[in-house]
Amino acid sequence: MSLKKLNFITGNQNKLAEVRAILGSVIEVDNQAVDVPEIQGTIEDIAKEKARRAAEAINGPALTEDTALEFHALKGLPGPYMYVRPTSLGAVTLTQTSKSFLDTLGHEGLNKILDSFDDRGAEAVCTFAFCRGPGEEPILFQGRTKGAIVRPRGPTNFGWDPIFEHEGKTYAEMEKEEKNRVSHRYKALVKLQQWLGHQ
Ligand SMILES: O=c1[nH]c(=O)c2ncn([C@@H]3O[C@H](COP(=O)(O)OP(=O)(O)OP(=O)(O)O)[C@@H](O)[C@H]3O)c2[nH]1
Numbered sequence: 001m002s003l004k005k006l007n008f009i010t011g012n013q014n015k016l017a018e019v020r021a022i023l024g025s026v027i028e029v030d031n032q033a034v035d036v037p038e039i040q041g042t043i044e045d046i047a048k049e050k051a052r053r054a055a056e057a058i059n060g061p062a063l064t065e066d067t068a069l070e071f072h073a074l075k076g077l078p079g080p081y082m083y084v085r086p087t088s089l090g091a092v093t094l095t096q097t098s099k100s101f102l103d104t105l106g107h108e109g110l111n112k113i114l115d116s117f118d119d120r121g122a123e124a125v126c127t128f129a130f131c132r133g134p135g136e137e138p139i140l141f142q143g144r145t146k147g148a149i150v151r152p153r154g155p156t157n158f159g160w161d162p163i164f165e166h167e168g169k170t171y172a173e174m175e176k177e178e179k180n181r182v183s184h185r186y187k188a189l190v191k192l193q194q195w196l197g198h199q
């Protein structure tokens with residue numbers, strides 16, 4: 001099967017811009033902002049179910065992505081639950097009002113959680129899932145970037161970018177091109193790109 005374009009299902013314009021910046025020269029990236037429920041579970045469970053549901057919703061091939069931010073001192077929390085939407089799967093949800101750790105606590109609150117720990121280490125995790133169509137098993141591509149949680153520095157237009165420091169700079173302080181060479185999303189897309197090369 002040769003893929004001429006990817007249909008990236010996301011409502012997040014920042015994600016879409018980064019995916020197009022990284023993959024744009026390799027393959028066309030279409031977008032549909034279909035709201036896909038996110039279940040509770042491991043990062044992998046959530047990512048796969050998101051792609052399955054997206055493929056069903058659009059009745060065709062769908063690419064989705066789920067991002068997690070893991071605090072080492074909290075043994076991986078908040079992880080994929082940085083942002084949680086109600087799910088229609090019947091699973092227990094953390095909230096019914098789309099409130100996220102970030103929305104609720106802000107950059108300062110997320111920092112304060114870690115002030116009582118020695119370890120401010122964190123890992124940004126990006127998991128793309130590609131599902132060929134309804135009923136098909138999704139394939140995962142995951143990238144991880146290590147960093148630390150710091151007081152906010154840099155522009156505040158994308159989520160937790162200002163508090164995630166990687167090699168001396170927060171993501172927000174980096175030029176877009178720089179973030180897109182080291183980020184969790186970039187590393188996941190390298191894997192996706194390798195896979196595309198074999199299709
Ligand atoms: O500072 C950031 N730098 C990043 O690189 C990044 N990637 C995702 N996020 C945020 O982390 C949560 C994940 O939730 P998430 O994966 O479900 O995304 P989403 O709901 O915004 O979009 P989608 O589910 O429609 O694709 C959301 O609050 C995103 O804004 C990031 N924040």
Ligand SMILES: [Mg+2]
Pocket residue numbers: 038083
């Ligand atoms: Mg989401």
